[in-house]
Amino acid sequence: MIIDRLYDEVEKKGNVCVGLDTSLDYIPEKIKKKYKDIDEVIFQFNKKIIDCTEDITAIYKLQIAYYEAYGIRGLFGYMKTLEYLRGINALSIGDVKRGDIASTADMYAKAHFEGDFETDFITLNPYMGFDSITPYFKYLDKGNKGIFVLLRTSNPGAKDIEYLDVGGKNLYYHVGDKLEEMGKKYIGKSGYSLIGAVVGGTHTDEAIEIRERYKDMYFLIPGYGAQGAGGKDVSLYLNEGNGGVVNSSRGIITAYKNYEDGIKNFEKYTREAVLSMREDIGYGR
Numbered sequence: 691m692i693i694d695r696l697y698d699e700v701e702k703k704g705n706v707c708v709g710l711d712t713s714l715d716y717i718p719e720k721i722k723k724k725y726k727d728i729d730e731v732i733f734q735f736n737k738k739i740i741d742c743t744e745d746i747t748a749i750y751k752l753q754i755a756y757y758e759a760y761g762i763r764g765l766f767g768y769m770k771t772l773e774y775l776r777g778i779n780a781l782s783i784g785d786v787k788r789g790d791i792a793s794t795a796d797m798y799a800k801a802h803f804e805g806d807f808e809t810d811f812i813t814l815n816p817y818m819g820f821d822s823i824t825p826y827f828k829y830l831d832k833g834n835k836g837i838f839v840l841l842r843t844s845n846p847g848a849k850d851i852e853y854l855d856v857g858g859k860n861l862y863y864h865v866g867d868k869l870e871e872m873g874k875k876y877i878g879k880s881g882y883s884l885i886g887a888v889v890g891g892t893h894t895d896e897a898i899e900i901r902e903r904y905k906d907m908y909f910l911i912p913g914y915g916a917q918g919a920g921g922k923d924v925s926l927y928l929n930e931g932n933g934g935v936v937n938s939s940r941g942i943i944t945a946y947k948n949y950e951d952g953i954k955n956f957e958k959y960t961r962e963a964v965l966s967m968r969e970d971i972g973y974g975r
């Protein structure tokens with residue numbers, strides 16, 4: 691099962707999920723001048739990051755908005771990056787955060803689990819109801835695709851709705867309890883389910899309870915670095931060093947900008963950002 695592959699990647703390489711949130715503003719002029727089309731500019735930048743981090747990165751996450759923002763060419767860049775990751779046998783998350791009525795969800799599932807935008811995992815938004823999630827299950831049945839469903843997000847606005855007290859428990863617990871129950875059908879040899887959850891590393895209240903309550907769920911943990919979460923915060927959501935991947939996007943792909951010789955030594959500084967994050971989370975301790 692794909693979740694077991696992710697589990698093994700984390701054992702071998704650590705918990706870092708590199709976020710390829712590739713804004714053109716992050717790309718050195720040199721690359722922009724060298725390639726004529728935007729898709730190639732985006733792809734070549736991503737390829738540079740992937741090539742210098744692949745042996746220390748568990749999985750790559752592409753936030754699709756950064757590609758959609760550049761229209762068709764941007765989406766070609768998205769497609770090429772996913773193709774490249776597949777070609778080197780690296781895992782990917784399409785961060786698409788979909789949520790819609792079942793018939794539309796069927797088409798979203800086809801769009802992101804097959805064809806040009808095929809990826810190993812996608813992110814979903816469950817707050818429209820569980821009939822917006824179940825249409826993806828026919829892909830989970832085959833074992834080679836997985837989902838990360840928003841549970842308690844990293845943004846300050848998580849408190850507006852997700853934390854609401856509903857019948858004596860926070861809304862996100864209602865979501866999590868149902869996901870854990872639905873996920874029982876999809877548990878791999880690692881002990882984790884193909885139905886995982888997104889938990890923001892920026893909120894640490896009840897992190898230990900969330901980790902203990904959802905034993906089967908693998909976590910995608912964003913919020914590290916640019917949003918303020920540190921290694922100690924995010925590791926509360928891990929289970930003996932596994933059970934979750936921690937995403938950092940800006941913190942890694944713009945790391946080179948912090949140095950005067952950053953463009954010249956792009957690979958070195960990008961790699962260092964992943965290595966220091968991995969250590970901060972506790973890998974190897």
Ligand SMILES: O=C(O)c1cc(=O)[nH]c(=O)n1[C@@H]1O[C@H](COP(=O)(O)O)[C@@H](O)[C@H]1O
Pocket residue numbers: 709711753785813842843844845888889890912913914915916917937938939940941
């Ligand atoms: O689903 C996500 O990945 C996600 C959920 C969440 O609660 N918070 C969150 O920041 N994300 C994504 O994680 C990434 C965070 O980017 P950085 O703040 O630059 O590391 C972005 O792609 C966000 O869209």
